[in-house]
Amino acid sequence: MEGSGKSDLFTAVLRLADDHLVLGHRLSEWCGHAPMLEEDLAMPNMALDLIGQARSLYQYAGELEGRGRGEDDLAYVRREREYYNCLLVERPNGDFAHTMLKQLWFAAYMEPFWAQVAKSPDETLAAIAGKAVKEMAYHVRHAGEWVIRLGDGTAESAARMQAAVEDLSPYLGELFEDDDISRNLADEGILPAPSSLQPHWERTVGGIFAEADLQMPEIALRQRGGRTGIHGESMGHLLAELQHMQRTYPGAQW
């Protein structure tokens, strides 16, 4: 691949890795606080999937960059403006309804994404995708069941789920936004264009929302910036905790 193509791929892989690391970190914040024991096991397990995927992606990003940065350097010692995750994943957990909705929306986006990447000519990404697509199918199912249970539950649970839909829907548009980097990679058949995933996403989430008796949100570009390193207020707080160990003891390993 040519020079600019390689740097596009590096940025695209970093965006993916950051999505998974940040969402995995958010989920791990629930450890010990879940509403029931089974969920206290489920959420860290899903966090492990996400962080495991992030590790593979960071390793690959480090190889693509070729400047000797490894997974820990990329995950833990960049500055906020150098993280390219979408804004949805960094949103604070809020209540359980917010967390499960965020989880569902992200997994329903990643499942068709990985299904396509599994056929990518990029062998490393195809191998990562082969594992991740199976894991995301579980996340869709698990979070989807909760969205139905809460949306179609009591007046209180339904109101909370509807509030979560309203709070988080401004961040949906960014998921499906194309830019030059994603368009170049889609043209080469390496990664799917974000916009191409929207119909599949609407089918998955639409089916669950119909059962949950929830109104599908409008997907419009409202909040954006994550893909170019512009984040919300909560991101700095998240990074302070995420990076604490490597900032305090640089290079620590165990």
Added chain:
Amino acid sequence: MSQPAVKCPDAAAAWAAAASVPDPEVPCVTVADLGILRDVVMENGIAVAKVTPTYSGCPATVAIELAIEAALRDAGFEPRIERVMSPAWTTDWISEEGREKLREYGIAPPEKASNSVRALFGETSVNCPKCGSSRTERISEFGSTPCKAHYRCMHCAEPFDYFKCI
């Protein structure tokens, strides 16, 4: 995965050493029973063990690799571990013997070649490993490790782990 047919004596001995390593989280089965150990080949006098992780974030992956390395070294080999990501591990690679060992240990083995996980909310029927009843219910999709779900038998009332099908 069964041992590949044609092997030099060294490779066969190296396979035997590596294949005997138990899984750290499910010690009733070996890494060969689970299909995590894909192959062992001799390359310029070095025993290269090809290992595949079950889940992307499986915390046992590193422990498994270290244990295989140690087992090869104990058997007199100079070991190297090669992590293979593709093709992705599937529960279909768990051997018949491994499935039987899981059942005896109290873990329901995965339903073979089942795609039901992809059919949203499609329920798989899982038999109780203690009494064999099919009257079981799922308590949680995620159990004590990423590869297991938590079930309960409605017949003998025993809670048990189910090795998820992926």
